[in-house]
Amino acid sequence: MTELLSPPLETDAPLPPRAPGRHRFGAPPWLLVLAALCAATAAIPLVYLVARTTEAGLTELLDTLMRQRVLQLTVNTVLLASAVTLSCLLLGTVCAWVLTRIRLPLQRTLLLVSALPLAVPSYLAAYGWLVWFPHLNGFWASWFVMTVVCTPYVTLPVAAALRGASADLESVARTLGRGPFRAFAAATWPQIRPAAIAGALLVCLYSLSDFGLVAMLRFQTLTWGINAAYGASFDRNQAALLALVLVVLALVVVAGERRSRRQVSSVPGRSTMPMRTPGRTWPGYIALLLVAPIAGVVVPVVGLLSRLLEAETLRAIDVSRLVEAIGATLGLALAAAVIAVLVALPIAALAARYRGRLVAAIEAVGFLGHALPGIVVGLSLVFFALAAVPMFYQTSLVLVFAYVVLFMPRAIGSVRSGIAAVPTSLGDVSRMLGLSPFQAWWRVTARLALPGIAIGALLVAISAMKELPATLLLRPTGISTLATELWSRTALFEFGAAAPYAAALVLVAMVPAVLLSGIRGTAREN
Amino acid sequence: MGWVTIEALSVSYGDTRVLDDVSLHIPRGSLVAVLGPSGCGKTTLLRAVAGLLPVASGTITVGGRLVTGPGVLRAPEKRGMGWVPQDASLFPHLSVGENIGFGLPRTKQNDDLYCEPGETPGRVGGLLAGLTRRGRANRARPTSLLAGTAAHASPLAAVPISPDRGRQSSRAARIAELATLVGLTELVDRAPSQLSGGQAQRVSLARALAPRPDLILLDEPFAALDPLLRSALRTEVAALLRGQHNTSLIVTHDQEEALSLANFVAVMRGGKILQFGTPADVYERPVDPWVAGFVGDTVELDGQWRDDRVECALGSLPADWMGTASAPADGTPVLVLLRPEWLTLALPSTERQTDAVTTAIAYAGHDALVSFALPAGLIVRARVAAPDLPRIGDRLILGVRQNALAYPLG
Numbered sequence: 001m002t003e004l005l006s007p008p009l010e011t012d013a014p015l016p017p018r019a020p021g022r023h024r025f026g027a028p029p030w031l032l033v034l035a036a037l038c039a040a041t042a043a044i045p046l047v048y049l050v051a052r053t054t055e056a057g058l059t060e061l062l063d064t065l066m067r068q069r070v071l072q073l074t075v076n077t078v079l080l081a082s083a084v085t086l087s088c089l090l091l092g093t094v095c096a097w098v099l100t101r102i103r104l105p106l107q108r109t110l111l112l113v114s115a116l117p118l119a120v121p122s123y124l125a126a127y128g129w130l131v132w133f134p135h136l137n138g139f140w141a142s143w144f145v146m147t148v149v150c151t152p153y154v155t156l157p158v159a160a161a162l163r164g165a166s167a168d169l170e171s172v173a174r175t176l177g178r179g180p181f182r183a184f185a186a187a188t189w190p191q192i193r194p195a196a197i198a199g200a201l202l203v204c205l206y207s208l209s210d211f212g213l214v215a216m217l218r219f220q221t222l223t224w225g226i227n228a229a230y231g232a233s234f235d236r237n238q239a240a241l242l243a244l245v246l247v248v249l250a251l252v253v254v255a256g257e258r259r260s261r262r263q264v265s266s267v268p269g270r271s272t273m274p275m276r277t278p279g280r281t282w283p284g285y286i287a288l289l290l291v292a293p294i295a296g297v298v299v300p301v302v303g304l305l306s307r308l309l310e311a312e313t314l315r316a317i318d319v320s321r322l323v324e325a326i327g328a329t330l331g332l333a334l335a336a337a338v339i340a341v342l343v344a345l346p347i348a349a350l351a352a353r354y355r356g357r358l359v360a361a362i363e364a365v366g367f368l369g370h371a372l373p374g375i376v377v378g379l380s381l382v383f384f385a386l387a388a389v390p391m392f393y394q395t396s397l398v399l400v401f402a403y404v405v406l407f408m409p410r411a412i413g414s415v416r417s418g419i420a421a422v423p424t425s426l427g428d429v430s431r432m433l434g435l436s437p438f439q440a441w442w443r444v445t446a447r448l449a450l451p452g453i454a455i456g457a458l459l460v461a462i463s464a465m466k467e468l469p470a471t472l473l474l475r476p477t478g479i480s481t482l483a484t485e486l487w488s489r490t491a492l493f494e495f496g497a498a499a500p501y502a503a504a505l506v507l508v509a510m511v512p513a514v515l516l517s518g519i520r521g522t523a524r525e526n
Numbered sequence: 527m528g529w530v531t532i533e534a535l536s537v538s539y540g541d542t543r544v545l546d547d548v549s550l551h552i553p554r555g556s557l558v559a560v561l562g563p564s565g566c567g568k569t570t571l572l573r574a575v576a577g578l579l580p581v582a583s584g585t586i587t588v589g590g591r592l593v594t595g596p597g598v599l600r601a602p603e604k605r606g607m608g609w610v611p612q613d614a615s616l617f618p619h620l621s622v623g624e625n626i627g628f629g630l631p632r633t634k635q636n637d638d639l640y641c642e643p644g645e646t647p648g649r650v651g652g653l654l655a656g657l658t659r660r661g662r663a664n665r666a667r668p669t670s671l672l673a674g675t676a677a678h679a680s681p682l683a684a685v686p687i688s689p690d691r692g693r694q695s696s697r698a699a700r701i702a703e704l705a706t707l708v709g710l711t712e713l714v715d716r717a718p719s720q721l722s723g724g725q726a727q728r729v730s731l732a733r734a735l736a737p738r739p740d741l742i743l744l745d746e747p748f749a750a751l752d753p754l755l756r757s758a759l760r761t762e763v764a765a766l767l768r769g770q771h772n773t774s775l776i777v778t779h780d781q782e783e784a785l786s787l788a789n790f791v792a793v794m795r796g797g798k799i800l801q802f803g804t805p806a807d808v809y810e811r812p813v814d815p816w817v818a819g820f821v822g823d824t825v826e827l828d829g830q831w832r833d834d835r836v837e838c839a840l841g842s843l844p845a846d847w848m849g850t851a852s853a854p855a856d857g858t859p860v861l862v863l864l865r866p867e868w869l870t871l872a873l874p875s876t877e878r879q880t881d882a883v884t885t886a887i888a889y890a891g892h893d894a895l896v897s898f899a900l901p902a903g904l905i906v907r908a909r910v911a912a913p914d915l916p917r918i919g920d921r922l923i924l925g926v927r928q929n930a931l932a933y934p935l936g
Contacts, residue, residue, distance in 0.1 A: 096866035133616075323545050423615060425611045425612075425619060429611060431578070431601070431603050432578075432605075433608075433609075433628050433629030433733065433737065434604075437601075444617060448617075448619060
């Protein structure tokens with residue numbers, strides 16, 4: 001299950017160094033054009049959204065922007081995102097420090113367990129808490145549940161950075177007369193800071209764009225406002241405007257993340273940290289580590305199970321409806337995975353082998369979905385489909401397209417590392433042995449990059465299964481996925497009726513996760 | 527004209543010119559080494575010959591066929607060249623045998639080696655050897671290359687091969703032949719990850735040789751190996767390439783490798799070829815002091831040119847003028863250059879004035895570099911065979927057994 005945690009983090013992993021001599025001559029034009037076309041599809045929602053909002057005119061735009069309601073939603077969003085980011089940063093860093101510096105029993109298991117909250121969609125966690133406490137709502141409830149769900153985004157990269165950080169520096173600082181805390185601050189913190197900031201910004205992005213959790217816990221943020229304005233259907237301009245505000249916030253965060261990524265510099269030195277034996281305080285440390293997994297996984301899952309196993313619930317299960325939802329979820333996710341990988345392939349092939357401004361720009365556009373909240377993509381594609389391709393409106397095609405835009409970055413990330421891991425010299429050798437460029441690609445590069453390509457497809461499939469806001473806006477009438485069924489039951493406080501869908505969602509999402517750990521395992525062996 | 531002719535070749539990366547007007551003629555069946563420090567453009571030259579990168583100007587012809595020229599850039603796969611990269615670059619998803627056979631034409635039915643039950647691909651060559659007249663002759667007279675496989679031939683060798691397997695068998699036979707050639711018959715079923723560095727490099731060579739290329743290109747093929755293995759393998763590879771009558775172009779930064787392997791050495795610096803000649807030419811008559819220093823140790827002294835001799839700290843020595851213009855006027859200051867092994871030692875006598883004091887010995891087992899202080903205060907180094915080593919403080923007379931080289935100053 002822990003494999004689930006990597007998707008958003010994977011793009012941060014350093015790529016293997018690219019072979020010299022190849023990229024200096026630039027990419028072949030046909031590949032550039034193809035990759036640019038593929039990347040352009042990812043830009044459709046944003047471009048259309050901007051076009052749609054500016055259509056109304058600047059004065060009206062400013063007018064709406066200054067409305068009490070819009071300001072309130074924006075303030076709420078920023079407040080929640082900052083509070084969650086801060087608390088995750090603190091809790092995550094402390095957890096990472098405990099995981100890497102304290103000698104605890106079952107160390108490896110503890111690391112796996114602290115990653116678990118990432119496997120639970122935020123709205124499922126919120127649902128689980130509502131089962132126990134139906135009156136939970138507002139800022140503090142949202143802050144708490146969101147924090148425990150997002151903490152691993154900080155814990156995992158910081159723990160990895162701590163394990164890679166040179167221990168020599170801190171020892172030197174200690175011998176020069178610093179106390180343990182000042183030595184940590186002076187020597188180790190600078191080494192792990194990029195990882196911590198990158199993790200914190202992921203948390204920030206997640207809490208900005210989350211819809212299910214805040215809506216279930218009834219805290220009014222921009223995503224909630226967009227959905228409400230859209231639902232009210234008389235004010236679609238306002239929905240578009242709110243979406244634009246949200247996108248601007250998200251892009252600011254992503255720009256910040258990009259900047260923090262560039263600061264990574266490694267210090268050579270031994271990375272074996274002196275592990276401290278905790279003495280009698282070890283239960284305290286373990287309790288600290290378990291806060292997020294218990295609150296983010298155990299409480300919701302036990303709540304879910306308790307509801308599921310009630311006789312009343314079991315009797316009321318509408319099996320055919322459940323099977324239909326499972327089928328729709330799997331079918332949509334599969335279609336999204338295949339198309340996303342096909343679209344990502346040229347971009348990834350380009351980014352893995354060539355450098356330059358144009359290549360970087362194409363890759364960045366492909367990664368746009370990373371910054372776009374699901375509800376924004378959903379809304380913008382509703383407008384786009386209605387205006388540009390009305391015959392496709394209310395078809396699964398538009399929904400699959402939304403998934404492709406949203407999750408293409410995951411496919412690009414893993415396909416790119418898969419291709420980059422294949423040495424360019426193998427391509428040269430096969431050319432010299434009489435293969436045309438396409439034969440060489442097919443028989444050697446694609447064959448060796450296959451695990452990376454499969455991982456990309458599975459990551460997209462998992463994310464698409466759990467996606468809620470865009471699915472709510474774009475699903476054709478009569479088609480329900482597990483996520484939307486869970487959502488509509490919970491919205492009506494029918495927690496018992498929602499339980500089977502929640503359980504099915506957890507189980508169905510586990511299938512690609514298990515496949516994923518299998519592929520990763522064999523890939524590692526090779 | 528050579529078998530491979532490179533004329534006025536230039537390659538640029540953006541504004542940087544990496545190869546500048548390079549011309550090189552490679553005679554058929556010879557092994558040419560391109561020797562230069564890292565970054566001198568030698569790998570670029572190899573890649574340009576391979577067709578793996580575009581050139582700014584110049585032509586490359588192989589056996590009279592223009593492969594690179596104005597408006598011509600034949601694709602790498604259509605050049606008929608073999609490529610042995612520095613890191614072996616075996617295909618990790620294919621077995622050793624499949625790697626060797628990668629460049630051989632494949633049959634429609636089966637990509638892999640087809641084998642009868644109980645028969646291993648390595649023995650297919652042996653099978654053939656048992657069936658053909660030549661093979662039987664080889665078996666009787668186990669001196670040729672195929673003898674190794676014939677010795678492995680199983681009792682199954684009597685099973686006749688159906689005619690439709692002819693092409694398949696010839697492919698398998700070629701793989702087995704090459705596996706034998708590089709001494710890896712036992713390893714054809716292994717995965718590349720199970721090979722040592724030297725074995726991997728042999729497979730890489732066998733793979734390049736399999737399609738019988740017109741030219742083999744080797745890009746520092748021994749650089750990644752440890753020193754002991756390196757010298758053993760390179761002798762073996764040189765013998766193998768000569769035995770197959772291959773024309774080969776090898777790139778290296780190791781002067782010992784270049785001098786010991788090649789028929790001809792091209793010394794490169796800054797994208798230009800400074801000297802092309804036999805190893806002895808390049809070592810004993812380097813065109814300038816930089817080439818002299820790059821291919822070996824030198825003794826450098828200031829001197830004056832006087833009537834085909836130079837006057838320097840070692841006395842008046844017979845010398846050859848190495849400048850491009852004709853010999854200079856008497857009294858012109860020149861740079862005198864010797865190799866340490868050209869110096870000889872003798873016990874002091876009264877007629878000769880020049881004597882030297884042994885100041886340091888850099889011992890290397892078989893011989894040593896011995897430093898001598900001359901009366902003028904200069905230090906010169908001589909290579910002395912181990913049995914003749916003086917002791918520190920010994921006074922000796924230095925002689926020179928070969929004409930000194932005189933170069934213009936600056």
